[in-house]
Amino acid sequence: MTYHQESHQLELCQHLTDWVICDSQPLTVLESPAFKQLIFQLNPKFQIPNPKYIKLLIYKAYNYLKPLIIEKLEKDVNAVSLTCDLWTGFILLVQYIPYPHTADHIGDTLLAVLNEWGLQDKTFMITTDNGSNMRKAIKDLELAAENIMWQPCTAHTLQLVVEKDLAPIKSLVGHAKRLIDFFMSPKQSERLEKIQKQFIQPNSNSSSRTPICQLLELKGYIRTLEANLAEETDQDSKKDSQRLTKVMLTNDEWDLLRDLIFILGPFEETTGILELKPDEPNENTMNINIENLEDVFVWNEDQDNSNNPNNEKNTNEHQKNVDLNQPMQISGVLKKVKDTLYQAMLFYWKNEREISYLPSILDPRIKKLDFAPYEIEQTLNSLKNKYRKMKLSMSSHLQSSPIPMPVTITTPFLGPTPSSTLYKSTLFDIFNHPSPANNRNELNEYLAIPQIPFNIDPFSWWKINKEKFPILSELARAYLSVSATSTPKITIFWIQFTNHSYQKTNIM
Incomplete structure (x- = not known):
């Protein structure tokens, strides 16, 4: 061949x-x-x-x-x-x-x-996780x-904040984990799936991809299975009925799960915005596989250093401290959750630096800083200083450009001869055509323009307005490129209560 x-x-x-x-x-x-x-x-x-x-x-x-x-x-x-x-x-x-x-x-x-x-x-x-x-x-x-x-990863910081929040509800976490474990066997999983098929259309979609919301969506099917098992006469079904009744969440616990969604919802929304692939479709409700929830409700001790070898030990100790045979005391839990979240937010974001707000003021969607009114003056002063330095740097670069030389013409026999008629006057051109950078303040003009809708790409906006704001566009290109996260795909941390370790890949 x-x-x-x-x-x-x-x-x-x-x-x-x-x-x-x-x-x-x-x-x-x-x-x-x-x-x-x-x-x-x-x-x-x-x-x-x-x-x-x-x-x-x-x-x-x-x-x-x-x-x-x-x-x-x-x-x-x-x-x-x-x-x-x-x-x-x-x-x-x-x-x-x-x-x-x-x-x-x-x-x-x-x-x-x-x-x-x-x-x-x-x-x-350089953006990294919060590992020490x-x-x-x-x-x-x-x-x-x-x-x-150094810029801490926002996603990892949010994870640490929410893990602090698990302390007041670790009993609920343990009870939910126990209920999930019941459906880990193929027999119970198939029973639940059979009931789902009776009520769900094949092409219907789940309203949420978050495990707590999914568990709440499964509540009706789990309750139906509990009632069906109670009516069975064979010994095997009776035993399963007793086991399910024992691990079933109380009405107060179901209500607490629902209330937690409204308290922790902003964290899910934030991680959704930070996520690199926000358009990923939700799971099909028929595919809300109970196995997906196996590790969701496992207590996770908050550790700043994910390499700490005592993580697993601490996790087991916390689980042992929870008496799953006792009903959870619901009174005052929601207030404790809110207080814990608030204190954790103050702790992890106590040392704000200018980098936290400079990208925001250079983002034409949120430049008014309505979300941080007390930081406006300091951020503006910082931006003004950087604007002046950038303006001076760009002016120095222009002044260091080569001085135009007289244009010469070449004629036969006589060689190169300066031509006064071809000389371009440049010495006093600055007075006829003053440099825009010297006569206008880009910063004031930029801040005077109304904010653009949040769904518009800020990089595209700066590309279009680069000629109008040459100095600010250079600053925006630098600061808007700073990554808020160091992770490729952000888990909905607050909703998963997972004990998966925060893996490092050491990549630049």
Whole structure:
């Protein structure tokens, strides 16, 4: 059999390499008999390269592109904000960090990476979770590079706030977990599913994707199953009826779950806005699988450092402290929940910095800062200082541009000769055409414009108005790019009560 010419074979190998990289395919797929058969059927003339050759192409591509990226960062980038753990968007690199993952090791690695890519002087913000090692690592970086500041992940901070809120309702958490456990067996799950099918249309959608709301939606079906089991005469059903009755939430507990939704609703709304994929469809009600709720109602001790080895121990101790055989005392619980939330919010956001509000005032949707009236004056002063510095920097850049030289013409035999008729007068042009930056205050004009609707993309707005606000647009490009979160997909933390550990991926 004749194969492709070398040039075409190389082109196909490059496409194959692109597929391996873009879809994160393991190189072992190239040795799969089924994959080889597929390629043969699609293109019999193509010779599948061995994994070593693909590795070589990847190394060559990396060595070719890296200096180009560094050059582009040097020429086109003025300000850089980074995240650690964010798997979406632009990933600079996946970097190994020596064990143990102390603040010193993390900080040294980050500093080395910034120097390697020429970003130390351009980086002004790094967003991470609230882990004490990550927090200290960035704080130490601030000493080595004064321009770098630390931004806590808003999603993780909200998680810590709501986990504080679980203390007054840990009895309810335990009771709900016990009810969920009852339906973990295939027999009970199938019984519940059978009842659901009697009442739910096949294409109907759940009104909520949050587990507490789903549990409330299942309440009617669970109650129906309880009544049906009570009417059965066989011993097996009678035993299951007694077990279900024992673990069933009381009416007060069901009501408390519903009341908690209204108290904690703003947290769900906030995480929904922060989430990177807000348009993800809700689960089909028919697929509200009870297994999805298995780990939802497990007590989770609030830990600032997710690497703390005592997390599991603390979790078990809290669960043991709850007497599940005693009904929960509902009186005053809602007030305790509200007070705990309020105190936690004050604690985790007690040290506000200018970075918290500068992106907001540069966002044309919320620039009036109606949500933070006491911070307006301080934020305005901070923005004015940065505006003046940016204006001075841009003016200095313009003044350092080369001075126009007289235009010369070349005539035969005589050589280059200055032409007074072609000289363009530039010395006094500034008086005829004064620079807009020197005669107008962009900041006042920007603040005088009404806010735009919240559903409009602020980056698109600044792109359209870049010529009108050249200085502010540069500031907006920097500060609006600061990520509020360091996580790729935000869980509805308050609604899940999950004990899943907060994983780190150490990515920039």
